[in-house]
Amino acid sequence: MFLAKILDEQNETGAAVEAYKRSIEMEPENVDLIHSLGMLYLKMEDQSNAFTTFGKALSYDANYVPSVLAIASILQMNNDWDVALSKYKLVGEIGLGRVENA
Secondary structure, three states: HHHHHHHOOOHHHHHHHHHHHHHHHHOOOOOOHHHHHHHHHHHOHHHHHHHHHHHHHHHHHHOOOOHHHOOOOHHHHHHHHHHHHHHHHHHHHHHHHHHHOO
């Protein structure tokens, strides 16, 4: 992951994508890594791969707020207001649940 971040900071996005993919192969259920790859796709303006990647993160942790927010943002950018709103509401429910369980 460290190498991928450095490559991204140096604007070597193609190499950064490959570094994230290799890291994910070693830790396939690491939602932080998967989400970071999705964010890199967003930076590259590749909404389709970003959406798919965030969905993969959510398949391991359905309450992973950063990926839920990212998906909501993509939906909003594509004028899918109702589904985006449902995702934002989900984030509120997740947050409320965490507060109640604290």
